[in-house]
Structure formats: C-alpha cells, structure tokens
Amino acid sequence: MIKAPEYVSSIKPYVPGKPVEELERELGIKGSVKLASNENPLGPSPRAIEALSASLGSLNRYPDGGGYYLKGALSRSLDVKEDELILGNGSNELIDIAVRTFLSPGDEAVMAFPSFVVYPMSVKAQGAKAVEVPLMDMRHDLEAMADVVTPKTKMLFIANPNNPTGTINTKGEIDRLMARLPDGVLVVVDEAYFEYVRNPDYADSLRHFRAGRDMLILRTFSKIYGLAGLRIGYGIARPEIIREMNKLRPPFNTNSLAQAAAAAALADTGHLERSKDVNENGRRYLYTELSALGVRYTPTEANFIYMPVKDSASIYDALLRKGVIVRPMGPGHLRVTIGLPDENARFIEAIKPLL
Numbered sequence: 258m259i260k261a262p263e264y265v266s267s268i269k270p271y272v273p274g275k276p277v278e279e280l281e282r283e284l285g286i287k288g289s290v291k292l293a294s295n296e297n298p299l300g301p302s303p304r305a306i307e308a309l310s311a312s313l314g315s316l317n318r319y320p321d322g323g324g325y326y327l328k329g330a331l332s333r334s335l336d337v338k339e340d341e342l343i344l345g346n347g348s349n350e351l352i353d354i355a356v357r358t359f360l361s362p363g364d365e366a367v368m369a370f371p372s373f374v375v376y377p378m379s380v381k382a383q384g385a386k387a388v389e390v391p392l393m394d395m396r397h398d399l400e401a402m403a404d405v406v407t408p409k410t411k412m413l414f415i416a417n418p419n420n421p422t423g424t425i426n427t428k429g430e431i432d433r434l435m436a437r438l439p440d441g442v443l444v445v446v447d448e449a450y451f452e453y454v455r456n457p458d459y460a461d462s463l464r465h466f467r468a469g470r471d472m473l474i475l476r477t478f479s480k481i482y483g484l485a486g487l488r489i490g491y492g493i494a495r496p497e498i499i500r501e502m503n504k505l506r507p508p509f510n511t512n513s514l515a516q517a518a519a520a521a522a523l524a525d526t527g528h529l530e531r532s533k534d535v536n537e538n539g540r541r542y543l544y545t546e547l548s549a550l551g552v553r554y555t556p557t558e559a560n561f562i563y564m565p566v567k568d569s570a571s572i573y574d575a576l577l578r579k580g581v582i583v584r585p586m587g588p589g590h591l592r593v594t595i596g597l598p599d600e601n602a603r604f605i606e607a608i609k610p611l612l
C-alpha cells in the first residue's frame with residue numbers, strides 16, 4: 258500500500274467545523290450565531306456583490322491568471338509595483354507556496370506558539386522543522402525568536418496581529434528583530450487583520466519591504482473585506498521573491514469571481530469604515546461585559562477576543578447547545594469573534610451562567 262512520507266503522516270490534520278445548518282439539525286436548535294472564524298459579521302460590500310453578479314456570465318472562461326485588474330488596483334492603493342504582488346487562493350495558499358519555494362527538507366522555520374495553526378502544518382508538510390517559541394505576555398517574543406535562528410533557519414513567521422491572541426508587535430520590536438536577523442531568512446509578516454489595528458505603534462512592515470529586506474507581507478480579503486468564502490489574498494515582496502513563488506503558483510489559482518469581488522471591495526472604503534466601527538463598538542461592549550463577569554481577556558487589536566476559561570471544551574460545548582459557536586483554543590482558552598450587537602449580547606447571555 259502507498260504510504261505518505263513520515264513527515265506527512267505525522268501531521269495532525271486541520272479539523273473543519275460542521276456546517277451551521279447540520280449542527281442546528283443535530284442539536285435541534287435554530288438561529289445560531291457563528292463567532293468562530295473571525296469573519297466580518299456585516300457581510301461583503303454591496304459593491305463586491307454587484308461585481309460578482311456582473312462576472313457570472315463569463316464563468317465559461319478561465320480566470321485572468323495574472324490577476325491584471327486586481328493587482329493594478331492593489332498597486333495603486335498600496336503604492337507598490339505590480340511585480341511586487343502575488344495573489345493567492347486565500348493568504349493560506351501563499352503561506353504554502355512560500356514554504357514550498359524557500360524551505361528544503363531539513364531546513365528550519367521559526368514561529369510563535371500559540372499562533373496561526375497553518376504555519377507548522379505547512380512547514381512540516383515540506384519535511385522541514387517548525388521551531389515554536391512561546392508567546393511572552395500573549396505577544397510574539399521576537400528577541401527569543403531571533404535567539405533560536407540557526408544557519409538552517411530559512412523562514413520566520415510573525416502574525417501581526419497574532420491569531421488567537423489579537424496582540425501586535427510594535428515598530429521598535431520589528432526594527433530590532435530585522436537588525437538582528439542574518440541575511441537569507443525570509444520574514445513572513447502575516448497581516449490578515451491589519452485593517453483593524455488602532456495602536457499608533459503598530460509595526461510598518463512596508464517600510465522594511467521598501468528597504469529591500471527579505472520580507473513577505475501577507476494580507477487577505479477574508480477578514481475585514483468579508484470575502485472569506487471566495488478565497489483570495491495577496492502577498493507583497495521584492496520582485497525576485499515573487500518571481501520564485503510564481504514558479505510554484507498554479508496558473509489559475511485565484512478565480513474570476515474572487516478577483517472581481519476583491520477589486521470592488523477594495524474600492525468600497527465606506528464599507529471598510531463601517532466594518533471597523535462595528536468591530537470597535539463590539540469590542541467596547543464585550544470588554545465591559547467580560548470585565549463585569551471577571552473574565553481576564555487579552556486586549557485585542559483585531560476582530561476577536563482571546564480569554565481564559567476553566568474548561569474550554571465543556572464551555573464550548575455548552576455554548577454550542579445554546580446556539581453560540583466560538584472556538585476553543587487548547588484546554589484553557591476560548592477565542593470569540595466580535596460580532597453584531599445582538600450576536601455579542603447572545604454570547605454574553607449564554608456564557609454568563611457557565612463561568
């Protein structure tokens with residue numbers, strides 16, 4: 258019988274949640290709220306939906322493999338050149354492509370723990386080693402991450418803001434890291450939630466990219482732009498890095514609907530601002546209510562809140578039965594996406610008796 262290599266068979270698979278409709282059927286409930294995947298509770302921009310409708314008639318055609326219009330729009334809005342951009346089937350695919358492009362079996366990639374679960378999975382699938390460095394005070398400990406860099410280290414991941422904690426690293430911290438790193442380590446700065454950040458000290462990764470550093474900045478249309486279902490994200494790096502990654506990118510990796518909707522969403526700054534406001538109001542409400550319940554949540558710069566609970570599996574389960582879907586994180590924490598006002602209130606009412 259065919260066998261996968263040991264470095265593949267030893268990977269713990271990502272377990273997808275059941276569809277909400279199926280859960281409701283099994284539990285005999287209706288009208289549940291999904292606060293589990295850090296999606297935009299407002300939905301996509303109406304302009305993205307219009308662009309989708311306008312594209313449906315040409316679904317018989319392959320998409321534009323070069324992403325000409327979307328890259329043009331991104332290039333103008335970010336002031337980067339088109340050959341400094343790469344589109345991915347979600348930023349998730351770009352993590353995979355970067356790993357396959359720059360890591361050989363036996364190489365090492367440094368990352369924080371806990372952080373986005375896909376980094377170690379992707380690195381291990383390449384036969385490389387994921388070197389995980391514990392967070393300090395819920396934030397990436399960039400000094401400790403630089404300490405474990407060896408001649409075998411080819412990549413270093415920073416989720417900024419971090420998932421699941423919602424914390425950021427500052428300008429000064431990233432500057433110090435970049436000054437310490439030897440040449441030949443690709444720093445992947447994953448900014449899936451950067452649009453939500455309010456802290457003026459937030460690191461400016463584009464500055465390091467413009468200074469010619471080995472940096473890949475990843476962003477996505479899945480979060481504040483509300484297009485998670487379409488799967489589209491982008492990366493920014495020097496043209497030499499993008500050129501190598503493009504060799505491994507499937508020719509039609511982003512579909513035509515996603516490209517059209519993303520370009521329209523990018524132009525809808527009103528929807529972006531409304532989405533930030535909804536998040537900000539929800540954040541304040543949840544802070545007040547969680548504080549009143551004595552929950553020591555981690556202050557967030559993103560659209561989700563990480564909080565310690567005694568037994569996350571049983572609280573998760575009890576919330577589920579009340580129609581509130583959150584994400585358990587290890588035995589002692591929950592991660593809750595900030596939702597619409599009534600969704601946040603549902604969550605608070607449901608968790609109150611469980612604490």
Ligand SMILES: Cc1ncc(COP(=O)(O)O)c(C=O)c1O
Pocket residue numbers: 294295346347348349350373416418419420447449476477478479485488489490
């Ligand atoms: C830190 C981080 N990076 C990347 C992603 C993947 O996003 P995408 O939908 O663009 O693949 C997520 C999604 O949860 C995330 O939290």
